[in-house]
Amino acid sequence: MKIGIVVTDPADWTAERFIHGLRLVGVEPITIELGKAVSNVSEITCEGFSLFDLDGLLVRDVGGGGLESSVFRFDLLVELECSGIQVVNPSHAIQLAANKHLSYWKLKRSKLPLPLTCVTSEIKEAISFVENLGSAVAKPIFGYKGLDVELIDAKRLHRVSTIIRERGVIYLQEFIPHAGRDVRAFVVGNEVIGAIYRIAPENEWISNLSQGGTPQPCSLTGVQKDLAIRAARALGAAYAGVDLIGDENETFVLEVNGTPSGYGLFAACRVDVTRAIIDLLMNRVRG
Ligand SMILES: Nc1ncnc2c1ncn2[C@@H]1O[C@H](COP(=O)(O)OP(=O)(O)O)[C@@H](O)[C@H]1O
Numbered sequence: 001m002k003i004g005i006v007v008t009d010p011a012d013w014t015a016e017r018f019i020h021g022l023r024l025v026g027v028e029p030i031t032i033e034l035g036k037a038v039s040n041v042s043e044i045t046c047e048g049f050s051l052f053d054l055d056g057l058l059v060r061d062v063g064g065g066g067l068e069s070s071v072f073r074f075d076l077l078v079e080l081e082c083s084g085i086q087v088v089n090p091s092h093a094i095q096l097a098a099n100k101h102l103s104y105w106k107l108k109r110s111k112l113p114l115p116l117t118c119v120t121s122e123i124k125e126a127i128s129f130v131e132n133l134g135s136a137v138a139k140p141i142f143g144y145k146g147l148d149v150e151l152i153d154a155k156r157l158h159r160v161s162t163i164i165r166e167r168g169v170i171y172l173q174e175f176i177p178h179a180g181r182d183v184r185a186f187v188v189g190n191e192v193i194g195a196i197y198r199i200a201p202e203n204e205w206i207s208n209l210s211q212g213g214t215p216q217p218c219s220l221t222g223v224q225k226d227l228a229i230r231a232a233r234a235l236g237a238a239y240a241g242v243d244l245i246g247d248e249n250e251t252f253v254l255e256v257n258g259t260p261s262g263y264g265l266f267a268a269c270r271v272d273v274t275r276a277i278i279d280l281l282m283n284r285v286r287g
């Protein structure tokens, strides 16, 4: 059985756990950096190894970079999928989840509760969205780890034109009041295998762990579990980290992560999501 794992940093906690977990089920994984892959249009190799020889591929991290190189790496995954290799998460789910605008529509079509959102290149339209709500959260369409997320209120309206000038487009969202925390639910297959609160630093409202948030155990309500499972399914993800936000009365789906880190759940609850993901992949590979 040949199982690969797509990584950019083999020392990352989740990548290490994938490698360790595969060894526990008797598989010596082949780590693959797609940045080193060669496609000669009849073969895809990485450091001399033919990726078509794989039975399954776990995608921890496709990596960033420019448009052409990331499209190239996703196209490699698509070709591997076309040749019958089980890729988890599927490339289309990772791509969809990475795109907050496109995934918003998918989630909306699945009737999930979402914050009001406006995406536009028109400065006037963007400003009137913020003015109607009083304030709004701006974030990059392809953002991650809470980077470049900011609150735009009446005093910071100038940021709208700056962002549109710099990025060409702005993604604006209703600010959902919350008690300084959000929820990250981990879905694997059709189940939620655990969840954490991410507590934002004092007087902050952005709760990503990489922005200083702290993970704490969280028991989801049945409604929240159902939202998380439906959100993962809406994007075709085999597993996902689903961000939920709100208060005791109402929960909104913020986003779905197709390559989530398992560290926070393990730190807070001692639940290792990579084990469940490996089981899912191995079941698919064994048919
Ligand atoms: N609409 C919102 N209302 C309130 N807080 C938000 C909103 N959008 C984002 N946040 C905060 O910012 C964090 C990052 O936003 P998110 O949409 O998950 O982007 P990223 O992909 O960068 O994680 C969230 O975990 C939450 O703490």
Ligand SMILES: [Mg+2]
Binding pocket: 145, 146, 208, 243, 255
């Ligand atoms: Mg997030």
